[in-house]
Every structure is written in C-alpha cells, then in structure tokens.
Amino acid sequence: MKSIFALIVFACFCSTLRADEYDAARLFSQLKDFEGEWRITEPSRDTIVTFEVIASGSAVVERWTMSPTRTSMTVYALDGDDLIVTHYCPQENAPRLKLVRTDSNGIHRFSFLDGLNLQDKEGSHQHAFWMQVKSSSQFVRGETYIKNGSEYVATEDLKDPQTFVRVAAKK
Numbered sequence: 001m002k003s004i005f006a007l008i009v010f011a012c013f014c015s016t017l018r019a020d021e022y023d024a025a026r027l028f029s030q031l032k033d034f035e036g037e038w039r040i041t042e043p044s045r046d047t048i049v050t051f052e053v054i055a056s057g058s059a060v061v062e063r064w065t066m067s068p069t070r071t072s073m074t075v076y077a078l079d080g081d082d083l084i085v086t087h088y089c090p091q092e093n094a095p096r097l098k099l100v101r102t103d104s105n106g107i108h109r110f111s112f113l114d115g116l117n118l119q120d121k122e123g124s125h126q127h128a129f130w131m132q133v134k135s136s137s138q139f140v141r142g143e144t145y146i147k148n149g150s151e152y153v154a155t156e157d158l159k160d161p162q163t164f165v166r167v168a169a170k171k
Contacts, residue, residue: 027083027102027108033136034062035060036166038051038164038166040162049164060076070090074087082099083098083110092117093115093123093148095113096112097110097113097128106133109128110128112125127145127146128143129143129144137166139163
C-alpha cells in the first residue's frame with residue numbers, strides 16, 4: 001500500500017513539473033500572438049507597448065515608450081524549458097528574470113536571476129514582475145523594483161497593477 005501511495009505522489013509531482021514546463025512554452029506562444037501595439041488604460045499615462053517577434057520566432061521583444069525620451073526594452077526567450085526575460089531599463093541596467101510559476105488564477109510570476117550594471121547601491125532594478133493574460137486584447141501586469149543590494153519583499157508584487165489593451169495587431 002505504501003508503494004502505491006508513493007507512486008501516486010511521484011506521478012503527481014512529475015505531472016506538476018510538466019505543467020510548469022508547458023506554462024513557459026504556452027506563455028511564450030501567447031506573447032508571440034501579442035505582436036502589435038498596446039496602450040495602458042490609465043488616462044493619466046501615455047504608455048505604449050509594442051511587441052515584436054524576432055530571430056526566426058525565438059525571441060519576443062517588448063518595447064515600452066513612456067515618453068519620447070524614456071523607453072525600455074524587454075526580451076523574452078525560451079532556454080530549454082525555461083522562459084527567460086532580460087529587461088533593458090532606462091536606469092541603465094539589465095536584470096534577467098525567469099518565469100518561476102503560474103498560479104491557479106493564470107498569473108505568471110517572474111523572479112530575478114541576475115543582471116548587468118547593478119553595482120550602484122543608490123540605483124534600483126526590476127526584481128520581479130507578473131502578468132495575467134485576460135484575453136487576446138487585454139493583459140494586466142505588475143512590477144516590483146528594489147534598490148540594488150536590498151532585500152526583496154514578495155508581498156510588494158501585487159501593488160500597482162497596470163492594464164493594457166491592444167491598439168493594433170501587427171500589419
């Protein structure tokens with residue numbers, strides 16, 4: 001009886017691992033379908049996000065334009081079963097994050113791996129973000145920035161979510 005129970009637990013554990021792997025590939029495929037222009041729904045902000053699939057479909061570039069002089073770029077790419085993100089920030093750093101889980105509400109959570117130009121203790125960087133795909137024309141996203149070298153507090157992740165709607169698909 002114990003061996004049957006152990007086998008069931010092991011099978012559940014393995015199916016969970018496959019589900020996580022599937023989520024990375026599925027989310028990457030959804031991001032490819034985002035190709036085109038999106039806009040934040042907050043009337044006080046004029047943020048435009050453009051998604052573009054490049055490199056024979058192996059990378060998705062997300063360009064943020066917050067003003068004519070303030071832009072950023074995030075590149076999504078699969079590394080085996082992992083979805084890795086590199087965020088090129090106007091703060092002149094480039095943190096890398098990894099999709100770590102997708103919860104039961106369909107919220108995809110990314111967490112910090114490492115990064116470039118994080119030596120300045122007075123600077124900050126994107127340490128985590130989450131996104132939830134609501135439909136083919138809407139997604140919600142939240143970001144957590146922390147001071148370089150400081151401790152990350154996971155409860156900060158759900159603050160200030162932003163909703164984006166599709167303005168135009170790729171032409």
